[in-house]
Amino acid sequence: MPPVSMKASVFKGPKKIQYSNVPTPKLQSPKDAIIQVKATALCGTELHMYRGDVVPKSNGYITGHEFNGTVVAIGDQVTSFKVGDEVISTFTSQCGECWACIDGLSSSCVDSKVFGTWALDGGQAEYVRIPYADNVLYPLPKNIDRFTALLMCDIFPTGWLCVNNYLKKIQFNKEKLKTDVILQLGVGPVGLCCIAAAKEIGVQNLYVVDSVESRLQEAEKLGAIPINLNNEKDIPQLIKDKTNGKGADAIFELVGNSSALKLGFDTVRSAGFISSIGYHHEPLPFDGLQCYLKNISLQFGRCPVRSIFDESFKTFQKVAYKFDGFIDVKLPLSQVSKAYEIFDQHKARKIAFLIDDKLYL
Template sequence: MSATMKAVVFDGPGKVSIQDRPIPQRESETHPIPSPVPLTCHTKMRRHYNIRIARFKHRDDFYRDAFVSLYYGGLENDHDVIVKVQATALCGSNPSELHVFRGHQPSATGFIMGHEFVGVVTEKGAAVKTVEIGDKIVSPFTTSCQTCFYCQHEMSSRCNESLLFGCPKLDGGQAEFVRVPNADGTVVQAPAHVDDKALVLMADIFPTGYFGARNAFRLLAPNVQPADAVVVVVGCGPVGLCAIVAALEHKPKHLFAVDSVPSRLALAKQLGAEPLNFVEDKERMVQRVQEVTEGRGADAVVEVVGLSPALRTAFDLIRPFGVISSIGVHNAEIPWDGNDAYNKNVRVQMGRCPVRSIFSDALAVLAKNQDKFSFMFDKIIPLTDAVEGYDLFNNMKVQKVVFTV
């Protein structure tokens, strides 16, 4: 097998390239190390040399070089797996490819992009218990240990050992192979009842949309039933459309969808939301929300864009004691002050989706609605055409780009 693979590499704002990169792999060989390794050798020494001690023990309590296997390459420790990627996608949410690609999020260069991928396990560490070689898996966009306080309390996006795929600290899945740390706490075996194309949505965008909708309804006042709620989704890109599908599972009284791109608004209407174009007729947008709510404003707004004007729109559309559930990635100042928030008694939930923690619940909703997402797969191209894919997605010419590997 070749020692290299094709991968999409970030070269700077507006620039990606297809490069040959070393394949993450495990090689087991007998290697000399600085000296025979004692039975009680220091943990740091074992980690530095990535040592696995053989079962054979020498009479003087030392493991001779001949009985020491030095593993190196992709499996950096016993909790890793290596995955042969079958499908990977371009994402517009979270600390996404687009945020980095457009330069909205300053970043180093030279790493492999991508945090949405599905594939087959080809190598596994000795400590990995939940998957076997040959298993098909989907991975959330961040790793998680499932043992820390945050993982144990369904907050896996804030795991003490969390790493984001596709950043300087961890190469991503837009490649032929990818290393997954903390595999037991991260990857999920692919369910047979979900189509492969739909499954890649479970890495990020569908759980993120689901999370935004779930929070909007959970934070409603106890005396407000979902069936009585008027809800607005601000932003109808792929994540926003997922949020619309998830919100409709709660059967709200009325659901609005706000955007400026006609094709996105048409899809929102097709899914069951009333479209409102904030650029063509901002006055009508406000008027319609007021009409449906008897002048109060929306009970909840799911903000998906990640820009201050969108967050301000959410604030302006909600009623007093209303809810803002923001899943957009924000790196600017909050567009209201303490006085504004105090005078409106606003409830705000912001932040990254804990995909691994909510995976099962989100998957149930996706499985039920997967036939509605055919529009997400209007551009399926080989990984080697990724430069074209980034250009199309960046210019909003397609809803989603899926790369086959």
């Protein structure tokens, strides 16, 4: 039986992440499970709230949507898991029964919630409650270490989705991936996952933009062609020069702000495609006439990790070795406040937490 109280990272407001003593979660529904967390990480999306760009409906929730651990309690209706199972969670909960879940659009689930938000306590804690456990948990992958496996909660499927959106758009014509020129905006952790997925799926000409040199070096190792935003004044023209004046066939947009989307719009060719998985919080930097005249197609939104888990995991298994040591900073959860600060300042590529100062392997 879990103890009555536990340690957790609590969001108290922008730049205020507090390591706190809170009540241990209990089963609330027969479909719930309780997980003892053994590894958890910090995701770039959480910085939107940390920085105050996105304001939660309320404060006081437990942060974190990337975690894995051991099942310590299950409700009566949980059939796929039992106490003692080692599991990994998707970064959202989803019911598995609504039209969206059935249709392969789990991020549109009518009762979907994101862990580590005002709507659902997260996993930067000793324990976490999992609603709809049968539809949220997966067995922890074997042969992949617990920390690398955290990438499957959110960022690898999300990066993979960004590529797959384009593959769908071109009717799965993989021959086009060999000749098309793609510009990716953002080379944070999701961006690196996106590059690994893109190269594995068959993208040949992948330019990537960021302003952090160390990220660009990682990107180059994965096979992308790096462009430093600070050094290159006219990226649309640079890509035009590489494409006989045509522009990029597609944009992978992973930053989630207006200026990135503008750069993408300006760089994509006529009748091109923008696959945007960034978490936006600003106006769109183009109007109706520009969209019409550019014959543009755009796809936005949150990754339905549940719906694409199995397919993206096939790619992940092939490239997981490239992510050995990807989590470059591991801190005890008690240092969570400092971890957000470091991550916000791009001083770490990816941060994971040790729970109770223990390193579970």
